[in-house]
Amino acid sequence: IGYSLAEQVIENKFDYYVLELSSFQLDDIEHFQPWIAVLLNITPDHLDRYNYSLDDYARAKLRLALGTFHNADHRLQLVREVNEVEYINDSKATNVEAAWYALDGVKRPIVWIAGGTDKGNDYAPLQPLAQQ
Structure with a gap:
């Protein structure tokens, strides 16, 4: 529906493109x-594509966000790994x-300073x- 994104990008008319993409896309x-x-x-729509599981559907929709998410500085930020x-x-x-x-979000042994x-x-x- 509408214009082809591929054609728009080739024509290079715009600096930005706004896309609406569904989870299955x-x-x-x-x-x-x-x-x-x-x-x-996230609503219970298209569940037939996701084993009738709202959790699976939510994961599909969140996958893009989680793959591009950048945490704020100083908020559970990995500084370095040594040994x-x-x-x-x-x-x-x-x-x-x-x-x-x-x-609570760290699910492995830690030393908390x-x-x-x-x-x-x-x-x-x-x-x-702290005692765990």
């Missing part, structure tokens, strides 16, 4: 890296909740995660 694409991508919705030890900078975790989600100024927070929610 993206299923077999491996090297598509848009400058900006927007996920508009199979990863050093991760999460200095943006400046409150208990942010630290909790960061620690925390610092900063005490803001009078209740650190008790972090204790179970």
Whole structure:
């Protein structure tokens, strides 16, 4: 429907192109890296293509976003790996909740080095995660 993207790119008339792509159009694409991508919705549509699983359908729609996602600096940022030890900078975790989600998201053994100024927070929610 509409104009052929291939023809538009060959004609080179525009600096930017806006595409609306469905999950099944993206299923077999491996090297598509848009400058900006927007996920508009995830609703139980087209489930017949995804084993009638909303999770599979959501994964298909999220695949593009996850493949092009760049984390913010200082937010669970890999700094370096030395002798199979990863050093991760999460200095943006400046409150208990942010630290909790960061620690909860790591599913392997870690040594957590925390610092900063005490803001009078209740650190008790972090204790179970720090003891694992």
